[in-house]
Amino acid sequence: MAQLIDGKAVAARVRAEVKAETEKLKAERGLVPGLTVVRVGEDPASKIYVTGKKKAAEEVGFNSWEVHPDEKITQDELLSLVDKLNKDPAVHGILVQLPLPKHIDAERIISAVKPEKDVDGFHPVNAGKLSLGKPGPRPCTPFGVMRLLEEVGCNPSGKRAVVVGRSNIVGKPMALMLLAADATVTVCHRKSNLAAEVANADIVVAAVGVPELIKGEWIKPGAVVIDVGMNRMPDGKLKGDVEFAAAKERASFITPVPGGVGPMTIAMLMRNTLEAAKATS
Numbered sequence: 001m002a003q004l005i006d007g008k009a010v011a012a013r014v015r016a017e018v019k020a021e022t023e024k025l026k027a028e029r030g031l032v033p034g035l036t037v038v039r040v041g042e043d044p045a046s047k048i049y050v051t052g053k054k055k056a057a058e059e060v061g062f063n064s065w066e067v068h069p070d071e072k073i074t075q076d077e078l079l080s081l082v083d084k085l086n087k088d089p090a091v092h093g094i095l096v097q098l099p100l101p102k103h104i105d106a107e108r109i110i111s112a113v114k115p116e117k118d119v120d121g122f123h124p125v126n127a128g129k130l131s132l133g134k135p136g137p138r139p140c141t142p143f144g145v146m147r148l149l150e151e152v153g154c155n156p157s158g159k160r161a162v163v164v165g166r167s168n169i170v171g172k173p174m175a176l177m178l179l180a181a182d183a184t185v186t187v188c189h190r191k192s193n194l195a196a197e198v199a200n201a202d203i204v205v206a207a208v209g210v211p212e213l214i215k216g217e218w219i220k221p222g223a224v225v226i227d228v229g230m231n232r233m234p235d236g237k238l239k240g241d242v243e244f245a246a247a248k249e250r251a252s253f254i255t256p257v258p259g260g261v262g263p264m265t266i267a268m269l270m271r272n273t274l275e276a277a278k279a280t281s
């Protein structure tokens with residue numbers, strides 16, 4: 001029977017660390033980290049996420065702003081807004097909440113954010129840094145997964161890690177972070193033989209967005225299972241990408257959904273924003 005990984009508790013610890021360092025930064029350099037979140041239009045999930053990000057930023061002692069343009073904003077207007085934030089010395093972190101309306105090219109906007117202020121770690125320069133093994137802001141969700149592994153004493157070095165999902169936001173950066181930590185990494189997608197790949201894994205990270213795609217019986221006994229999935233079911237409940245009840249009988253550690261990886265994303269955003277502020281002279 002697996003031990004549950006308490007993401008809420010670890011996220012609270014990360015925020016407490018950031019808060020303590022923020023106080024030190026204020027005392028020593030008179031510097032207050034500033035985070036601006038740009039939320040375009042009225043996507044209901046984005047509204048919940050952005051509220052959480054603002055609340056966390058205030059709690060750790062940052063200045064935080066939300067800019068909320070109408071969904072009819074043009075791409076050029078949004079690019080001008082990003083440019084203004086790029087030039088604002090009080091803003092150390094800029095986060096453009098995704099998804100953006102269809103008439104806007106999200107890649108264009110992400111690439112317009114100054115890489116030093118890209119606290120999402122999505123800018124091609126920062127994706128390149130991760131790929132090259134150089135320091136830089138890391139995408140918050142996989143960064144949070146690495147912290148969870150550390151917290152449960154799971155050092156990926158020499159282990160077989162299977163990442164299910166290859167998105168630019170989670171799967172790909174996750175694979176690169178595990179590789180940088182010396183795991184032997186396999187990235188799975190819709191053409192993979194999932195059952196066979198998962199059965200070999202000492203670490204499974206599921207990030208596909210399909211409820212209970214990963215069956216409990218596939219899990220290697222003693223594996224560490226990290227479920228990034230957050231699938232809203234018709235009854236309103238959240239379900240992960242892993243068949244939790246069966247998987248927890250075989251795993252050594254497993255994240256619940258909710259309360260596992262979810263809270264870590266915002267906590268690591270705070271860490272990235274603090275580091276962005278510290279890097280300014």
Ligand code: GUN
Pocket residue numbers: 095096097098099120140141265
């Ligand atoms: N939408 C869903 N997750 C994220 C995230 O981590 N960052 C941004 N900017 N938008 C998102």
